[in-house]
Amino acid sequence: MWLFKQLQAFGQQGVRAMEAMGRAAFLLLHSLTWGGPGSATWRDLVKQIYSVGVLSLLIIVVAGFFVGMVLGLQGFTILSNFGSVSALGTLVSLTILRELGPVVTALLFAGRAGSALTAEISLMKATEQLSAMEMMGVDPLKRVITPRLWAGIISLPILTALFSLVGIFGGAFVAVDLVGVDTGAYWGNMQAAVQFYEDVVKGLIKSVVFGVVVTWIAVYQGYDSVPTSEGIGKATTQTVVISSLAILGLDFVLTALMFGGI
Amino acid sequence: MRMRYIELAVGAFMVVGIVAVVAMAFRVSGLSSDSQGSTYVLKARFENLGGLTDRAKVSMAGVTIGRVNKIYLDPKRYEAVVEMSISKNMNTLSKDTSAAIMTAGLLGEKFIALSVGAEDEVLKDGDWISETQSAFMLEDMIGRFIFNNQGKKE
Numbered sequence: 362m363w364l365f366k367q368l369q370a371f372g373q374q375g376v377r378a379m380e381a382m383g384r385a386a387f388l389l390l391h392s393l394t395w396g397g398p399g400s401a402t403w404r405d406l407v408k409q410i411y412s413v414g415v416l417s418l419l420i421i422v423v424a425g426f427f428v429g430m431v432l433g434l435q436g437f438t439i440l441s442n443f444g445s446v447s448a449l450g451t452l453v454s455l456t457i458l459r460e461l462g463p464v465v466t467a468l469l470f471a472g473r474a475g476s477a478l479t480a481e482i483s484l485m486k487a488t489e490q491l492s493a494m495e496m497m498g499v500d501p502l503k504r505v506i507t508p509r510l511w512a513g514i515i516s517l518p519i520l521t522a523l524f525s526l527v528g529i530f531g532g533a534f535v536a537v538d539l540v541g542v543d544t545g546a547y548w549g550n551m552q553a554a555v556q557f558y559e560d561v562v563k564g565l566i567k568s569v570v571f572g573v574v575v576t577w578i579a580v581y582q583g584y585d586s587v588p589t590s591e592g593i594g595k596a597t598t599q600t601v602v603i604s605s606l607a608i609l610g611l612d613f614v615l616t617a618l619m620f621g622g623i
Numbered sequence: 624m625r626m627r628y629i630e631l632a633v634g635a636f637m638v639v640g641i642v643a644v645v646a647m648a649f650r651v652s653g654l655s656s657d658s659q660g661s662t663y664v665l666k667a668r669f670e671n672l673g674g675l676t677d678r679a680k681v682s683m684a685g686v687t688i689g690r691v692n693k694i695y696l697d698p699k700r701y702e703a704v705v706e707m708s709i710s711k712n713m714n715t716l717s718k719d720t721s722a723a724i725m726t727a728g729l730l731g732e733k734f735i736a737l738s739v740g741a742e743d744e745v746l747k748d749g750d751w752i753s754e755t756q757s758a759f760m761l762e763d764m765i766g767r768f769i770f771n772n773q774g775k776k777e
Contacts, residue, residue, distance in 0.1 A: 404626065411629045415636045447731065454651055519640030526643045529651055552653025553680065553732055561647050 385581045392506040392580075399499030405508040413474045413509070414516030418523070420473055421466060425524035428461055429453060429531025436532075437540050446542050450551035453532035458560045459620065462525035464612050467571035470517055471604040475579035478509055479600040482583025483593045491584075506580050513576025514569065521568035525561075563619050570615060571608055578604045653678075662689065662708035663748040667722045672703045673733060673758025675724055680734040681707045688713045691735065707735065718744040721754035733758060 395401070436452045482505065485491050491501040529551075536542040555561070579600045586596035669675075672694065681689040689709035697704050709716070719740030726733055737752075746752070 407630050407633050408626075410633045410636065415632045418636070458647075458651070516636075519637065519643070522640050522643035522647065526647055526651075529647075548650070550732065551651060553678065555652040556678070557648050557652040561644070561652055565644070 381585070384585060385577070388502065388506065388581055388584060389510075389577050392502045392510055395503070395507060397500050397503045399494070399497070400503040401505075401508040406511055409508045409512035410516055413478070413512045414519060417470060417473050417516070417520060420469055421520045421524050422527050424465065424469055425462075425527035426531040426534075428465060428524075429457060429528030429533075430535045432456055432461075432528070433532035433535035434540070437536060437542065447546035447550055449536050449542050450533070450547035450549075451554040453536070454529050454551045454555050455560060457525050457528040457532075458555065458564045460612070460616070462528065463521050463564050463567040463571060464608060466521040466524045466568065467517065467575055467608045468605055470513075470520060470571075471575045471579070471608065472601055474513065474516075475575050475600050475604055476597050478513070478576065478579040479583040479586070479597050480593060482506070482509075482580060483586035483588070483596045486584065486586060487588040487590070487593060489588075502584075506584065509580055510576050513579070514572045517572030517575070518565050518568045521565065525564065566619070567612065567615050570611060574607050574611060575604045578607065661711045663711060663714070664692065664706055664708055665716075665746055665750055665752055667705050667707070667735075667752040667755050668697065668700070668702045669705060669722075669724060669755050669757050670702060671757040671760065672705070673724060673760050675705065675733040675735070675758065679732065681709060681737065682734055683713070683737045683739070688737070705735070714745065716746045717742045718746060718750075719754065720746060720752055721756065722752045723756035724758040726759065 432453045433449065436449050437446060440446050440449055440452070485505065491505065494501045494504055533544075533547055536547050537544050582596045582600045582603070586592045675691065675694065677691055677694060679691045680687045681691065689707050691705055691707050693706040695704055696702070716737065717740045719742045721738055721740065723736050723738070724733055725736045740754075
């Protein structure tokens with residue numbers, strides 16, 4: 362008897378998880394397109410890109426610079442053992458372009474912008490602003506979710522490009538100016554090794570995928586939250602936890618698909 | 624006023640993003656706009672490339688004058704064919720110019736070094752470089768060295 366109860370509870374969890382996924386998929390498909398009564402305008406999108414993208418600039422640029430500097434320093438200490446310091450530029454640029462740029466930017470973005478999105482939307486829900494919109498015949502998905510979703514999808518690749526560029530220059534700062542690697546060796550070997558499509562574009566493809574996933578999780582958690590003060594806190598935590606795990610897991614899948622030849 | 628500031632900031636943000644991608648294209652991955660149009664193609668056969676890759680440098684007297692475009696195997700002669708694009712400024716390479724695959728440093732990248740010959744006729748777009756020297760293979764050298772030493776002992 363006890364076994365049946367356990368099995369039933371397990372089944373219930375499965376059904377609930379499937380329902381949640383269905384709601385999330387519906388939310389994404391419905392709010393990717395514009396239009397409908399009271400739909401968001403161009404200006405709403407601009408406002409959201411400002412709060413999601415422009416305000417994240419500082420943390421991204423500072424983090425990128427330090428990540429690049431650390432890579433430059435660590436790479437130098439290891440490579441100097443083998444007398445191949447001239448490969449430092451290649452090491453720093455490929456690491457940042459392929460992996461660290463997209464992943465670290467997405468993690469920071471989930472913490473800085475994703476959590477804010479969830480908190481904002483779930484507070485709208487708790488204060489019944491979303492139901493008020495429905496009463497007025499305005500679709501809250503089109504009005505509230507669409508511009509936020511697109512702002513995230515547009516902002517993250519831009520932030521990633523900046524992160525990578527600043528990181529490579531941070532590595533150059535440490536390598537060339539502090540520990541004395543030859544400028545020509547750093548940039549020349551980098552330019553010979555890095556390919557525009559193979560490394561730069563594939564890194565940006567990763568960041569587009571992360572942009573969709575992180576913002577999707579953030580708006581879904583906000584929209585589906587329990588409308589209490591406790592529920593808002595829980596939804597915000599869930600956003601950061603789930604999107605961080607999703608980023609790291611998806612990163613492996615994307616790397617295997619694009620670079621691994623699996 | 625506030626909306627105007629936001630719009631300006633977003634515009635600048637997007638421009639900065641595009642500039643970052645362009646900067647990465649040119650500064651980091653070394654795409655250069657002058658590689659199209661102002662170059663011509665030379666081809667050469669090598670017995671062994673020994674790790675030469677696409678976009679490797681082609682240099683003369685240590686100065687880069689072009690890049691490797693394309694590498695493929697000639698299925699009839701079982702030799703590697705390398706197509707390289709050379710800057711149009713260097714259009715005075717003589718017919719008997721020779722090409723060798725060199726290594727930058729002991730473990731560095733491979734590149735093609737051209738050295739000019741003595742004939743008056745010059746190479747044109749699509750011409751073949753007839754005199755080539757394959758890559759120096761460290762493994763072969765070590766193998767030969769070990770083999771020679773064994774021979775001495777006996």
